[in-house]
Amino acid sequence: MNLRKYLVPEFVIGDNALGMVGRYALNFGAKKILIVTDDNIIKAGWYSEVREAIEASGIEYVVFKDLTPNPKDYEVEEGASLYQQEGCDIIVAVGGGSVIDCAKGIGIVSSNKQSVNLFEGVDKVRYPMPPLICIPTTAGSAADISQFAIVLNSAEKRKIAIISKSVVPDISLIDGITTTTMSNELSVASGIDAMVHAIEAYVSNASSPITDLNALKAIELITANLPRVVAEPNNIVYRNNVMLGSLLAGMAFSNASLGLVHAMAHSMGGLLDLPHGNCNAYLLDNCIEYNYDSCAPKYQDIYKVMAGSKPLKDRDIKQGLIEYVRNFRESFHVDLGSGEICLTDTDIEQLSINAYNDPCLATNPKNISKEQIGAIYERVFR
Numbered sequence: 001m002n003l004r005k006y007l008v009p010e011f012v013i014g015d016n017a018l019g020m021v022g023r024y025a026l027n028f029g030a031k032k033i034l035i036v037t038d039d040n041i042i043k044a045g046w047y048s049e050v051r052e053a054i055e056a057s058g059i060e061y062v063v064f065k066d067l068t069p070n071p072k073d074y075e076v077e078e079g080a081s082l083y084q085q086e087g088c089d090i091i092v093a094v095g096g097g098s099v100i101d102c103a104k105g106i107g108i109v110s111s112n113k114q115s116v117n118l119f120e121g122v123d124k125v126r127y128p129m130p131p132l133i134c135i136p137t138t139a140g141s142a143a144d145i146s147q148f149a150i151v152l153n154s155a156e157k158r159k160i161a162i163i164s165k166s167v168v169p170d171i172s173l174i175d176g177i178t179t180t181t182m183s184n185e186l187s188v189a190s191g192i193d194a195m196v197h198a199i200e201a202y203v204s205n206a207s208s209p210i211t212d213l214n215a216l217k218a219i220e221l222i223t224a225n226l227p228r229v230v231a232e233p234n235n236i237v238y239r240n241n242v243m244l245g246s247l248l249a250g251m252a253f254s255n256a257s258l259g260l261v262h263a264m265a266h267s268m269g270g271l272l273d274l275p276h277g278n279c280n281a282y283l284l285d286n287c288i289e290y291n292y293d294s295c296a297p298k299y300q301d302i303y304k305v306m307a308g309s310k311p312l313k314d315r316d317i318k319q320g321l322i323e324y325v326r327n328f329r330e331s332f333h334v335d336l337g338s339g340e341i342c343l344t345d346t347d348i349e350q351l352s353i354n355a356y357n358d359p360c361l362a363t364n365p366k367n368i369s370k371e372q373i374g375a376i377y378e379r380v381f382r
């Protein structure tokens, strides 16, 4: 067996997990909490619930909410300044992937006293973050349990990936009820992001028997339950199943890493500030087409989990899988914003360079050149 390590933080999953935040903060000996969240979470009511649980514990807190999707380096710096000024000693993140990634950036800057951009790459974080408690409100990013933090270098218009044991949160409180306030657009975009995490981890050249188990179960759960979530957004059973799928996908990709879809999606999110899940949704089928022959048996496994009721001969599965994921995306009839994506030659050149240099490409099952990446962007978005 190839040597592999496997790292996941403590997490609590189930009804009312959110309400345990005060107790866990007390366990860390917290004196003052920096709560990181955003306006959408405040409007949805989840911030109030977290605040009440913290107030019941008697711990002081201050809120940082000045962040945007694809969190920017200067937003991280502002949050870190507030953490320092207010004398905080712990961070609670309540939100989706952008909120949690921003909170991780704040933690890194608070401990290391340097720009977040200096920690790009694998194992570059020298001093550990303060304790970080996460309460995820989307079922997709799995930032609440992963070794990844994605932040935008605003000067270079480029997303940086910080991959380190140091950015694994201390605990995640996973409560499916928080995902019931997502719009269908966000449910689909984040759910497909999670599905892509599982697919890329499964075919990654750093996969292992453990990540494979997580990845295949995640694909099964998300494929079966995401359409049900869109049809019945308040059905907590379906919501919990997609949340569980997202968690398992996170356990897979945090340890096996990702591949071409994420390298290309990070590049688009950085240069064009586009939503991450939407970029993945539009890239997946074309990236499978490119990668397929490098690990056909693994893609055949994925097809069988996704579309078990539609058996095909192995030689026909490549086209079957590509059509399946394309139809899956289109079946939701939600606007993922493809009409807003119009790439110029200059965009494609820069996007290809940034994707080629993204650390996620290191574990893609097949080598690819900048020119081949550019050809995929052309095919999908022109």
Ligand SMILES: [Fe+2]
Pocket (backbone or CB within 6 Å): 141, 193, 194, 197, 262, 276, 280
């Ligand atoms: Fe992702």
